Amino acid sequence: GQQLNQSPQSMFIQEGEDVSMNCTSSSIFNTWLWYKQEPGEGPVLLIALYKAGELTSNGRLTAQFGITRKDSFLNISASIPSDVGIYFCAGQLPLTGGGNKLTFGTGTQLKVEL
Amino acid sequence: AAGVIQSPRHLIKEKRETATLKCYPIPRHDTVYWYQQGPGQDPQFLISFYEKMQSDKGSIPDRFSAQQFSDYHSELNMSSLELGDSALYFCASSSDPSGEQYFGPGTRLTVT
Numbered sequence: 001g002q003q004l005n006q007s008p009q010s011m012f013i014q015e016g017e018d019v020s021m022n023c024t025s026s027s028i029f030n031t032w033l034w035y036k037q038e039p040g041e042g043p044v045l046l047i048a049l050y051k052a053g054e055l056t057s058n059g060r061l062t063a064q065f066g067i068t069r070k071d072s073f074l075n076i077s078a079s080i081p082s083d084v085g086i087y088f089c090a091g092q093l094p095l096t097g098g099g100n101k102l103t104f105g106t107g108t109q110l111k112v113e114l
Numbered sequence: 115a116a117g118v119i120q121s122p123r124h125l126i127k128e129k130r131e132t133a134t135l136k137c138y139p140i141p142r143h144d145t146v147y148w149y150q151q152g153p154g155q156d157p158q159f160l161i162s163f164y165e166k167m168q169s170d171k172g173s174i175p176d177r178f179s180a181q182q183f184s185d186y187h188s189e190l191n192m193s194s195l196e197l198g199d200s201a202l203y204f205c206a207s208s209s210d211p212s213g214e215q216y217f218g219p220g221t222r223l224t225v226t
Contacts, residue, residue, distance in 0.1 A: 003156065033214060042118075042204050042217035043157065088156055092213065098164025099145035100213040104156040 006089055006105030013079055014113050021087060021108040022073040029091030032065050032072040033102070038085045046087075047074070081112050116140055118207050118218030126224045127195050135190040135221045139207030145169070146188040147206040147215055148180060157204055157217075163188060195225045 006023045013019060023032070031050055035043035047058050049065035049072060056063055062075045072089055089105040119138040127133050139146050145164045149157035159172035163182035174180075177195075182188045192199060202222050206215040 031213070035217075040202070040220070040222065042206075042220045045214055045216060048214045092215075094213070095162070095164070095170050097167065097169035098210075099147070099162050099169045099208060100215065101162075101170060102147075102159065102215055107156055 004089055004091055004103055004105035006108055008108055009106070010109040010111070012111045012113065015079060015081060017079050019076040019079055019083070019110060020073060021089075022071060023089030023091075023105045024071040025091055025103075026070065027091070027103075028069040029093055029103075030069075031092035031100070032063070033090040033092060034061075034063050034072070034074045035088045035090060036085045037088060037107075043088060076110075079110075079112050081114060084110060084112050086110070118205055118216055120203075120205050120218040120221050122221060123219065124222050124224075126226065128226055129195055129197060131195050131225075133192045133195060133223060135192070135203055135205075135223070137188045137190070137205030137207075137218060139186050139188070139205075140209075140216055143207035143209045143216075144186060145208045145210075145213075146182055146186070147208070148174075148188070148190050149204040149206065149217075151202040151204060151220075153201075160190070192223075197225050199223060200225045 034046045037043040047063040054065040090102045147162040148160040151157045160174040162170045166182045180190045202220045206217045
């Protein structure tokens with residue numbers, strides 16, 4: 001199925017550094033979501049973006065919904081060891097039958113060095 | 115806050131056996147989604163239900179079926195299991211109008 005292009009694929013950074021990752025698509029989405037997944041666990045919703053151009057923060061996390069509605073980025077400031085995990089972007093569109101359809105990015109694996 | 119509950123968390127089956135995975139959505143969530151995630155992959159959408167009716171279907175094998183019950187819980191039934199069915203299976207739930215999907219902890223299915 002369709003995937004979103006997410007970059008970088010992996011990052012290995014020092015504790016305290018800022019992190020930036022982005023997601024691009026050839027399709028327009030109504031909503032952009034960012035999830036974090038740790039090994040063997042389900043994805044945890046971090047941030048949801050509903051409007052083109054919207055900039056939203058959640059603690060040390062900041063995400064933006066691109067003006068074209070085809071991209072989004074996630075920044076993590078002052079990274080800490082517990083930020084380790086895989087970050088997925090996801091574009092969302094409504095289903096005519098009810099609910100929403102998520103298309104996931106390919107994921108960014110973040111590793112933090114003490 | 116209550117989260118999505120999935121059971122069992124781990125399941126080991128042999129080839130050609132059947133398996134049933136259960137999902138209990140967040141209270142007052144009316145939509146349930148099932149995903150399959152292989153090692154190193156992003157979650158792949160299988161099927162979804164809104165108000166107990168199938169609302170969308172993804173890359174779900176014909177050997178799999180699912181339904182949503184009157185109490186909104188859902189079950190994924192998998193028959194004639196194959197080695198390639200070994201994966202993490204996630205259930206997610208959402209409610210209108212915002213529609214964000216919240217994922218459960220997953221069921222790890224191992225087929226031997």
